[in-house]
Amino acid sequence: MSVNRESREDASSPQGAWGATWSTNNYDWGVLAPIIFFASLIIIFGALEPEIFLSRENVTSILNNGAVLAIMACGLTFVLAVGEFDLSVAAAASFGGALAAVLVTQTGAPFAVTALAVAAAGIAIGLLNGLLVTRFEIPALIVTIGVSSLLDGMTLWVTGNSVIFTGFTELFLWLGGWRIASIQAPVFYLVFIAVILAIVLRYTATGRHIYAAGGNRAASRMAGIRVERQVVLAFVVAGFLGAIAGLIYTARQGSLTPLFGTALLLPTFAAAFLGSVTLARRRFHILGTVIGVYLIETGTVGLLILGAPAYTQQLFAGAVLILATIGARYRRLAS
Amino acid sequence: MAVFSNSRESSIVSANTNRDPLIECSDIIVDFGLTRALDRVSVTVYPGEIVGLVGANGAGKSTLARVLVGEVPHGRYRGSYRISGEEMRFRDTSAAHDRGVALVHQEGAMIQQLSIGENVMLTFEPSRYGIIDWDRLHASAAQALSKIGLEADTRSLVQDHGGIALMEMAEVGRAIARGSRLFVFDESTSALGAEEVRSLLKQMAALRDSGAAIIFVSHRLDEVLSISSRIVVLRDGKVVMDAPRDGQTHDSLVEAMLGLQKSRQPTSSTRQKNSAVGRQDAALSLQGFFVRRSNWSSVSVRSINLDVYPGEILGLYGSLGAGKTELLQGIYGLLPEVTGGELRKNGETIPIPDNPRQAIGHGIAFVSSDRQENGVVPQQSVLDNLLLGRHRSGLTRWKALIDAEAEASITRGLIDSLGIKTAGADQPISDLSGGNQQKVIIGRALLNQPDVLLLDEPTRGIDVSAKQDVYRLIRQTAKDGTAIIFSSMEEDEIIEISDRVVILRDGRQVGVVAGCEPHELLVRAGGAIDP
Numbered sequence: 001m002s003v004n005r006e007s008r009e010d011a012s013s014p015q016g017a018w019g020a021t022w023s024t025n026n027y028d029w030g031v032l033a034p035i036i037f038f039a040s041l042i043i044i045f046g047a048l049e050p051e052i053f054l055s056r057e058n059v060t061s062i063l064n065n066g067a068v069l070a071i072m073a074c075g076l077t078f079v080l081a082v083g084e085f086d087l088s089v090a091a092a093a094s095f096g097g098a099l100a101a102v103l104v105t106q107t108g109a110p111f112a113v114t115a116l117a118v119a120a121a122g123i124a125i126g127l128l129n130g131l132l133v134t135r136f137e138i139p140a141l142i143v144t145i146g147v148s149s150l151l152d153g154m155t156l157w158v159t160g161n162s163v164i165f166t167g168f169t170e171l172f173l174w175l176g177g178w179r180i181a182s183i184q185a186p187v188f189y190l191v192f193i194a195v196i197l198a199i200v201l202r203y204t205a206t207g208r209h210i211y212a213a214g215g216n217r218a219a220s221r222m223a224g225i226r227v228e229r230q231v232v233l234a235f236v237v238a239g240f241l242g243a244i245a246g247l248i249y250t251a252r253q254g255s256l257t258p259l260f261g262t263a264l265l266l267p268t269f270a271a272a273f274l275g276s277v278t279l280a281r282r283r284f285h286i287l288g289t290v291i292g293v294y295l296i297e298t299g300t301v302g303l304l305i306l307g308a309p310a311y312t313q314q315l316f317a318g319a320v321l322i323l324a325t326i327g328a329r330y331r332r333l334a335s
Numbered sequence: 336m337a338v339f340s341n342s343r344e345s346s347i348v349s350a351n352t353n354r355d356p357l358i359e360c361s362d363i364i365v366d367f368g369l370t371r372a373l374d375r376v377s378v379t380v381y382p383g384e385i386v387g388l389v390g391a392n393g394a395g396k397s398t399l400a401r402v403l404v405g406e407v408p409h410g411r412y413r414g415s416y417r418i419s420g421e422e423m424r425f426r427d428t429s430a431a432h433d434r435g436v437a438l439v440h441q442e443g444a445m446i447q448q449l450s451i452g453e454n455v456m457l458t459f460e461p462s463r464y465g466i467i468d469w470d471r472l473h474a475s476a477a478q479a480l481s482k483i484g485l486e487a488d489t490r491s492l493v494q495d496h497g498g499i500a501l502m503e504m505a506e507v508g509r510a511i512a513r514g515s516r517l518f519v520f521d522e523s524t525s526a527l528g529a530e531e532v533r534s535l536l537k538q539m540a541a542l543r544d545s546g547a548a549i550i551f552v553s554h555r556l557d558e559v560l561s562i563s564s565r566i567v568v569l570r571d572g573k574v575v576m577d578a579p580r581d582g583q584t585h586d587s588l589v590e591a592m593l594g595l596q597k598s599r600q601p602t603s604s605t606r607q608k609n610s611a612v613g614r615q616d617a618a619l620s621l622q623g624f625f626v627r628r629s630n631w632s633s634v635s636v637r638s639i640n641l642d643v644y645p646g647e648i649l650g651l652y653g654s655l656g657a658g659k660t661e662l663l664q665g666i667y668g669l670l671p672e673v674t675g676g677e678l679r680k681n682g683e684t685i686p687i688p689d690n691p692r693q694a695i696g697h698g699i700a701f702v703s704s705d706r707q708e709n710g711v712v713p714q715q716s717v718l719d720n721l722l723l724g725r726h727r728s729g730l731t732r733w734k735a736l737i738d739a740e741a742e743a744s745i746t747r748g749l750i751d752s753l754g755i756k757t758a759g760a761d762q763p764i765s766d767l768s769g770g771n772q773q774k775v776i777i778g779r780a781l782l783n784q785p786d787v788l789l790l791d792e793p794t795r796g797i798d799v800s801a802k803q804d805v806y807r808l809i810r811q812t813a814k815d816g817t818a819i820i821f822s823s824m825e826e827d828e829i830i831e832i833s834d835r836v837v838i839l840r841d842g843r844q845v846g847v848v849a850g851c852e853p854h855e856l857l858v859r860a861g862g863a864i865d866p
Contacts (some may be wrong), residue, residue, distance in 0.1 A: 203736045212723055215712035222669075222709050223724030223779060224695040281763075282714060 034278040038295045045302035052305050060182045066250045066297040067186035068093075069264055073271045073289045074190075074197050075241030079140075080272055081201065081284040082234040084133060085215035089146040089242040089268060091151035092125050094261035098155040101256035105167030111175070118247045119240060125151065126239025130232030155258050165255035178249025186248050190290070193241065193252065210234060211283070217234035264315065267296050270321035277327050282301030296320055355419065357382045358403070358517055363414035365398050365407060372398040379518065385539060385549040387563030389556060391592050391857075392825050394569040396552050400519050403550065404438040405431030409441075418517070419694070436517045437510030442535070443849070445493045445502045451756035452489030455508040479512040480504070484541040503536055511542075518542065521548045522655055524558055536555040536562050554824075556588050587663045589857050616682035618641035618818030619666075619787045624676035626658070626665035627697070634658040636665065636842040639676070643787065643818040648809065650833030651822035653860050658705060658842035659822040663789045667701040668694040683768040695724075700785035702776055704792035704822075707734040711764050718746045718760040720775050725782055749778045749808055755802050770801020777808060788812060788819045794828060806832055826853040 043054040053060060072089050079086040096118045105113040125147065132143040142277045178185045201207040212220040212229040219225050242261075274287025274295060299320070300313045358380040365373040373395045380386050386459070390396045401407045402416065403423035409416075425431045428438065434534035445454045455476040461468045472777055478491040485504050487496070493505065503523055504566045510518060520539065524532045539562060553559050559566060566583055568576035568591040576591040620642045628635040636658040649712055651659050665674035668688025678685050682695055694701065704711035707794040713718055722730065724743060730741050746760045753774045757767055766774055773793060780788060790809065794802045809832060813819050823829045829836055835849045836860050846859055 199736070203739075205730070205737065208722075208737070211715065212712055212719070215714050216709075218709045219712055220723065221705060222667075222691050222701065224692040224708065224783075225724045244665065291651075 007203030022177070027302070028073055028328065030327075031277070031279050034274055034291065034324075039296065041299050041302060042255065045298075045305065047307050049302075053302060056182070056203050058301065058305075060184075062297050062301050063187050064184040064252075065301075066154075066293050067247050067258065068252070068269055069187075069271070069297070070290050070293040071179070071193055071241055071245040071248065072261075072264060073268045073275075073293050074286055075238035075245075076268055076272050077275070077284045077286055077289045078197070078201070078210065078237040080276070082210045082213050082231050083217065084128065084140040084193040084231060086140065086144050086235060086238045087265065088125065088129060088147040088151060090239050090261035090265035090277065091148040091155070092122055092239050092242030092261070093246035093249065093264065094259050095125070095151045095156045097250040097256050098120055098159045098246070098258060099243075100247040100250050101164045101168075102158050104169055104172050105164055111171050114172075115247065118297065122240035122243025123236055125243065126236030127232065129239060130235035133235070134231050139217055141245065150260055152262075159256065159258045161258055162324050163255060163257050168251075168254055168316070172251050173254050176248060177256070181284070184252065186252055189248055194286050194290055197237070201286060205232070206233070206309040214284075266321065267317040270317045270324065271296055274324040277324055292320075292324075314315040336583055355379060356380065356587065357419060359415070359417040359420075360399075360402070361415045363399070363402060363412050363416065363498045365395075365402065365412045367398075372570050373402070374435055375414070376569070376572070376574050378574065378577070379684050380548045380568055382516065382548050382551060383439040383546050384561055384564045385543050387559035387566040388432070388550055388569070389559055389566065389588060390569035391853075394592070395572040396569055397521065397570050398572075399569065400438070400521050400550065400552050403431070403517070404428055405521055406438075427648075432510075432513070432515070434524045435515045436514075437513075437515040437519070439503055439506055439518060439520045439523050440512070445505055447494040448492065450490050450492050451480075451487055451496075451501075451505055451508075451637055454493055454505050455489065455512055457509065459513070459654055473695070475512060476508065479577070480508040482511050482542065482545050483507055483538040483539060489839060502670075503535065503854060507538070507542065511547075515547070517548045517550070519552065520553045521607065522552075522554065524553060524555060524656075532558065546700055549842065568592055582624050583795070587860065589854055592857070593853055607773055615644065618645045618647075618681060619643050619820075620677075620679040620682075621666070622677035622679070624662075624665070624678065625674070626661045627673040627675075629661075629670050630672045631824070634661055634842045636662045636839075639837075639844050641837050643820055645786070645816045645818050646813050647834050648819045648821055648832055649860055650836035651820055651839065652824070652826065652828040652829045652856055653822075653839035654824055656841075657824075657839040659824075660791055661837055663791050663822060664841070665699060665821065666694070667691055667699060667789060669701075677717070695785075696831050698783075698786035699789065700780035700787070702773075702780050702791060702793055704795055706772060706776060706796075711772055713763070713765040715764060716765050717750070717757050717767070717775060718754065720764045721746055721749055721782070723779055725779075726852070739825065745782075749782075751807060753778045768798070770797035770804070771790070773797050773801065773805065774808070775803065781812060785817060787816050790821045792823055794822070802828075826856045830856070 049186070065189070072093055076086055076089050081327075086136050099121055100114050100118050103109045103117060104141060106113070111119075129140070129143055129147055132138050133140050133149075155266065176185055180188070201210065209225045210227055210230045210233070213227045217227050271292035272289045273283060274283045274292035275286075275290070276282055278288040278291050279285075280288055299316050303312045303316060304310070337739075356379045358378070360379070361377040363373050376395070376399060378386070378399070388396050398407065402412050405428045408426050409424035418436070423431075423434060425434070428658065446457070446759060449457075452473040456472050461471040461475065469631070470777065473489045480489070483504060485508065487501070493502065503520075507518060523702065527550045536558065538551060539551070551559060551563060560583060563580045565579055565590065566576070567574060568588060570592060575594065576588075623640050624639040625637075626636040634656050639662060641649070642805060651662070653659050661670065664670050665687070666678070668690045671687065671689045674687050676687075678687050685697055686693075686697070688697065691701070706715075712723060722745070730738055730745075743760060749755070750757060751761065755767070755774045757777070758770050764775060767775070777790070777793065793809070794805055797805070809821065811818060821829070821832060830851065830853060835847055836851065836856065837844060837849065838846045840860050848855065848859075
């Protein structure tokens, strides 16, 4: 009995800070469900195809492939945490990638200028979204659908709707392709970005204010929080990271297919929603989002290795999104 | 549809000639936990009469109304409830609706984007082969509305009219069109201006004349006296008076509502006169302060002049819709477009805040009466809720990262000193009882060490022991030198806690009293149709 108690306390203490638990004798095992699911995916695929699935190449390729998606999803997490919605994050990635590719290959702009331009574009996208939502009180869904379409149009315009695969500078390609022990650059960028975002969201006043505004806007305003500012900030983070993710993606691929971001939109949302019920009770957070991305990536790759057709990715991400949302709702009702 | 409207016609005609009671309640008992909300209440209502139902807060008026309309379902009450001699066993409000009982909501329940006619005929639109017959729909709606003497273009949208009175009447029209026979008006006039009240009362009379039975629940005794043919007074869940309106006066009703309390000595109000009053600058002073009506559900507050001194608890008393909430919201910067007048803090004029943030900057704190809407962040912990909005000041290290230790120790201290019952600072606030949630919200307001604390009905919906804790907390805060404005519509509580009481009625300040009896408060605040 006492052993049992101890192990519970052990299990709960590191999670408590994530808001998942509030007392040692009331641990919410549900927050571990996605982790258990993740683990069983690895065990099942590992048992069925140990040679391929558990190979070093496969593990690193899952890591490398998920990184760009995870950077986008981290930005989206801010918007979801503040209680809004951003469908334009994928279009921001497409546009960021296109802008980078065009600047590097056609104008010969130095990398610093390219990076600054992409960052500025991302911030501008976020400001546009945020100000339309707060100043004009247009629902975020409408605003970001509109901005998405706008951005996709601009992407097609700057790229002339053609694939760009020549003319990238050495530096540009190196920045997207360097490796340490076969782990590629985007993974390190992701770790850097995710750590900063996680600290902001968890350990700063700004993070608290974002969660508060997402939880009850009227109450937050009453308590003196500048709610509109938090909303705009969250959109700026999402727009900025969307565009930067596009830049990293292009540098890693060494080529640009216009509107490549569109296919990433659904997995991005699925990951963030899955993350909100991972190690937390319906709370969007960075670690959860990153876990969500890699869960989806692992499941997709595993199914492909087993011989499932290519559209499995969409099926799997869609199923995860729906199940995670049901899980969140069920857990909220239960609590 | 034509058949339907004919049958309704005949049912009302027959009801008129028939003097059997429509509603007979006998020995109704309702318990909420350990509280007996209704204690063997028997009420009979005949077609073609308006029965006024009055009582102090908590006397059981609303509970009785809720039994009648099926909100307190059969099984939750004991006793017998018959309509036209037949025992009713309502499972919910729609079952009651089907048997001809209609509740007219305080603010009307209309769909703004639809026309008046569509609203009246909602869910039973006349149709032919599945296609709505608009001419017949509007004719039926107009006919229903004409029963209450309301002439409106049924094709115009509800939102183009605005006004709660119209919403309420369209709701009555809907009930008429569905063949309702008993109409329960629950505080229907409380949110209306004088003009609208007059027309609503006129329409209620027209409805009565068409043979319907009406129960009028209201705080406003003058209105009840002006229209009822019989008045039922509840006190502590019991019927203490059931008499024809003739021979009743405002005073006789108040006496019945309060029972022997009238002769009770005023309690603590005459105790220590606050020493600071008048001797130093007021912590907050309002001169010609006003809040214009900002939307169809709010009340306009006119020309308020009041001072509240450091260490003083100033009561703000008035019935529902008297303007208490609007006044406090105006001071706190929640209604900047419609608020005006002069605001002085410690003798110096300050601009009226544009938002809560500025109000906080001026040392003003506010606790809203709507705890769920404007108070708690439900998913978050007690700690996060207590410290909401506070993280920038003093709780961070290196000006950026939150100091978790400081947070935890402040929270622990507050949980102890406020007597918050919680499993820990990490517990989600939604797991706490209403009273403990309220302590968290008050604690949040106190954290800013305000000079002026505005409390809007801070004891609403919390249990007795939590109320005592809140009173203790408020007294302690005042003793520490904070000026407090405490609004309430419960006369006993306001007399108990306040040094002085400002009385509001229909958005107007009708008096400032120091030490008085519940009776006097009720009389002065009881809404008149127009003084």
